[in-house]
Amino acid sequence: GAVVSQHPSRVICKSGTSVKIECRSLDFQATTMFWYRQFPKQSLMLMATSNEGSKATYEQGVEKDKFLINHASLTLSTLTVTSAHPEDSSFYICSASSVPANYGYTFGSGTRLTVV
Amino acid sequence: GIQVEQSPPDLILQEGANSTLRCNFSDSVNNLQWFHQNPWGQLINLFYIPSGTKQNGRLSATTVATERYSLLYISSSQTTDSGVYFCASYGKLTFGQGTILTVHP
Numbered sequence: 001g002a003v004v005s006q007h008p009s010r011v012i013c014k015s016g017t018s019v020k021i022e023c024r025s026l027d028f029q030a031t032t033m034f035w036y037r038q039f040p041k042q043s044l045m046l047m048a049t050s051n052e053g054s055k056a057t058y059e060q061g062v063e064k065d066k067f068l069i070n071h072a073s074l075t076l077s078t079l080t081v082t083s084a085h086p087e088d089s090s091f092y093i094c095s096a097s098s099v100p101a102n103y104g105y106t107f108g109s110g111t112r113l114t115v116v
Numbered sequence: 117g118i119q120v121e122q123s124p125p126d127l128i129l130q131e132g133a134n135s136t137l138r139c140n141f142s143d144s145v146n147n148l149q150w151f152h153q154n155p156w157g158q159l160i161n162l163f164y165i166p167s168g169t170k171q172n173g174r175l176s177a178t179t180v181a182t183e184r185y186s187l188l189y190i191s192s193s194q195t196t197d198s199g200v201y202f203c204a205s206y207g208k209l210t211f212g213q214g215t216i217l218t219v220h221p
Contacts, residue, residue, distance in 0.1 A: 104149045
């Protein structure tokens with residue numbers, strides 16, 4: 001149990017376009033999902049907390065208009081990188097925890113975004 | 117917020133060796149998790165261990181919450197153990213900088 005599916009695993013897009021990344025909890029309901037960004041050889045940086053049915057909470061320094069998060073159901077959260085630029089290139093990972101969180105957080109397999 | 121420090125930052129082992137990774141916290145934590153990130157980026161949940169000791173095969177973990185640290189033990193290491201090991205505390209997960217483990221055959 002506790003499987004989180006993230007799609008796509010890899011995407012290349014042109015500067016100025018938008019890219020949508022999906023994060024689905026397959027066998028449990030996730031009232032809260034988290035989005036992380038990871039630069040090469042660095043740790044994971046929390047970008048935002050996504051709550052079902054309400055607005056996401058963004059960490060300091062994360063542009064909410066560039067990184068749009070929608071958590072429309074208990075099993076799906078999406079991250080849209082709008083007007084992408086090369087500096088947005090990174091590894092994006094989502095995670096989710098069921099309620100109650102008695103087995104910790106489960107992570108998606110990540111999305112490697114390259115903006116050219 | 118809570119600061120998470122991991123040591124050592126890098127570790128190189130010969131296959132079969134044992135190792136201990138450490139995670140220190142700047143404040144008390146109610147929950148703690150250890151992860152292994154494989155070379156493809158996938159984060160694998162190793163242990164959810166707010167306190168006490170757990171074992172899973174060659175891996176075990178101990179958290180002493182009152183002293184603000186956790187240890188991950190890897191015994192009889194294998195090349196497939198290579199990767200980055202993270203500990204994280206929550207509420208919202210705060211990650212340490214990780215330990216890069218390389219196991220040579």
